[in-house]
Amino acid sequence: MTPEDRFPGPEQPHSGPRHQPDLDVLPYGSYYEPAEPPAGYGYDETHSGFGGAHYLEQHWPGATHQPVAAHPGDGHDEPASAVPAAAHEDPPTIELGPPLAEQQVHFPYPQPEPGEAPGPLYVIGDVHGYLDELRTALQQHGLIDAEGHWSAGRSRVWFLGDFTDRGPDGIGVIDLVMQLAAEAAAAGGYCRALMGNHELLFLGASRYGDEPVQSTAGTASFLAAWRLNGGQQHDLDRLEPHHVSWLSRLPAMALEDGHLLLHSDTTAYLEYGESIAAVNDAVHDLLADEGADEWWDCFRRFTKRFAFRGDSGPAAVHELLSAYGGYRVVHGHSPIPYLTGAVHNDDGAPPHVPGPYIYAEELAIAMDGGVTMEGRLLVARLPLN
Ligand SMILES: [Mn+2]
Numbered sequence: 001m002t003p004e005d006r007f008p009g010p011e012q013p014h015s016g017p018r019h020q021p022d023l024d025v026l027p028y029g030s031y032y033e034p035a036e037p038p039a040g041y042g043y044d045e046t047h048s049g050f051g052g053a054h055y056l057e058q059h060w061p062g063a064t065h066q067p068v069a070a071h072p073g074d075g076h077d078e079p080a081s082a083v084p085a086a087a088h089e090d091p092p093t094i095e096l097g098p099p100l101a102e103q104q105v106h107f108p109y110p111q112p113e114p115g116e117a118p119g120p121l122y123v124i125g126d127v128h129g130y131l132d133e134l135r136t137a138l139q140q141h142g143l144i145d146a147e148g149h150w151s152a153g154r155s156r157v158w159f160l161g162d163f164t165d166r167g168p169d170g171i172g173v174i175d176l177v178m179q180l181a182a183e184a185a186a187a188g189g190y191c192r193a194l195m196g197n198h199e200l201l202f203l204g205a206s207r208y209g210d211e212p213v214q215s216t217a218g219t220a221s222f223l224a225a226w227r228l229n230g231g232q233q234h235d236l237d238r239l240e241p242h243h244v245s246w247l248s249r250l251p252a253m254a255l256e257d258g259h260l261l262l263h264s265d266t267t268a269y270l271e272y273g274e275s276i277a278a279v280n281d282a283v284h285d286l287l288a289d290e291g292a293d294e295w296w297d298c299f300r301r302f303t304k305r306f307a308f309r310g311d312s313g314p315a316a317v318h319e320l321l322s323a324y325g326g327y328r329v330v331h332g333h334s335p336i337p338y339l340t341g342a343v344h345n346d347d348g349a350p351p352h353v354p355g356p357y358i359y360a361e362e363l364a365i366a367m368d369g370g371v372t373m374e375g376r377l378l379v380a381r382l383p384l385n
Helices: 131-140 170-186 197-208 222-228 233-238 241-248 268-272 276-289 292-301 313-324 336-340
Strands: 042-047 054-059 121-124 156-159 190-193 212-215 218-221 253-256 259-262 328-331 357-359 364-366 379-382
Touching (some): 121 131, 121 259, 156 170, 156 253, 170 190, 170 233, 170 241, 197 222, 197 233, 197 292, 212 292, 222 292, 241 276, 253 276, 259 313, 268 292, 268 313, 276 292, 313 328
Antiparallel strands (some): 042 054, 212 218, 253 259, 357 364
8 A cells, every 4th residue: 555545635736746737837936847957947045035034946937937827818828848948038049148057047926016015924833744734724814725726915924844744644735835835926925934843854864764863862863763753654755856955945944024933942043043044054054064963963953842931931032032133933843732731631632722822921922733632733824912
């Protein structure tokens, strides 16, 4: 029995390698990897105006990949070029133009008009493979339509990390988020994601497997730790290079509208840099260049939790805000029932999670509703009062 047999999931015509669609009808920003990459294809580093974080976005230059909606009234579709590398505005002549490496990749998405306010801001807590619950929550907030496509226009959506492990379809969740990132970009909004500790664990299990790593608790391995923490073999079996590429480049933190977005409720981010860009660069460099021990150390630090609880919590939040900016931290990672102590009900009923949890003198918002413990997958529009 294959993993797909056990977890068939809903029909997802645009959600991944199982149903490779026609590349010519994909919107800009698509992550699908063609056999012959067109010129300029790949990740371009885009410097965002939001908090100095670096975002890596895949740009898809060339007229052959215009979304259909961008040509109302054309009457006919652009003929697909057999050679995407030659795609630019004018038909090729004997004059070949500048070398490909010098051609500018134009930012192809609809951009806000000058003075136009940015779209509404949403954050989404830990998903942990619960694809059906994610689709339901996104649809309830009007972020996707009944077919699972982006319907939120210029909205700005941030996932707070931890896409896989414990739940039934982690790869399906990654595929959906990657698809929405492409569709949101085409609509002039965006859908972005932070690196959670389970991304580090999953990537480590894929890259280093059983290789021993130095742990404070003795010898460990990523694969063993991943399995102990809910790793699902069918997710590892379906992990493809484009997933690894995307996951490895997720930022660890971001600042949006005065909200410092983190996966984990820890001050360990300060050990990686004094600015958001420095932290994100350090984690990217570590994942690109360092070995299993350094990966493990990073995983261990980003698995810490509960720094914002109790009497010392507000000071810990202030330490982060003074370094990185913002007036509030928004995090996932620690399920709200654990933060509130509402895990154990006398009658054995699932924990009650009414919504995001504001605490630490209102300096912190917890967004992990505990979907893995029959809580809720939380989506919230910021700011919260
Ligand atoms: Mn986590």
